[in-house]
Amino acid sequence: MNRPKVKTEVSEALVSKNPICFEELKTQCTFCGAKFKVVYMFQSENNTERVYYCPECSEEYSVQAAAPIVENAVELISLRMDGRSTLLHSER
Numbered sequence: 001m002n003r004p005k006v007k008t009e010v011s012e013a014l015v016s017k018n019p020i021c022f023e024e025l026k027t028q029c030t031f032c033g034a035k036f037k038v039v040y041m042f043q044s045e046n047n048t049e050r051v052y053y054c055p056e057c058s059e060e061y062s063v064q065a066a067a068p069i070v071e072n073a074v075e076l077i078s079l080r081m082d083g084r085s086t087l088l089h090s091e092r
Ligand SMILES: [Zn+2]
Pocket: 029, 030, 031, 032, 033, 034, 054, 055, 056, 057, 058, 059, 080
């Protein structure tokens, strides 16, 4: 019986020193009360502070991550609870 060869040796060796993993962070916005999650790349080294924004009110948050957080990595879980519909920055 022939077993298919799996080409994982090289890539595993390359990332073994500083593996990248995906982390999921659930947050409740302190400004509007919306719940959302953000998925970001995290390494044991080379993380820097990356910003992401509440999808409802644009409140700014940050997390230590290995790569910039793209817009579609932020996913709304439940709507805002403050009864307003304005963005944070347009109120100031
Ligand atoms: Zn918010």
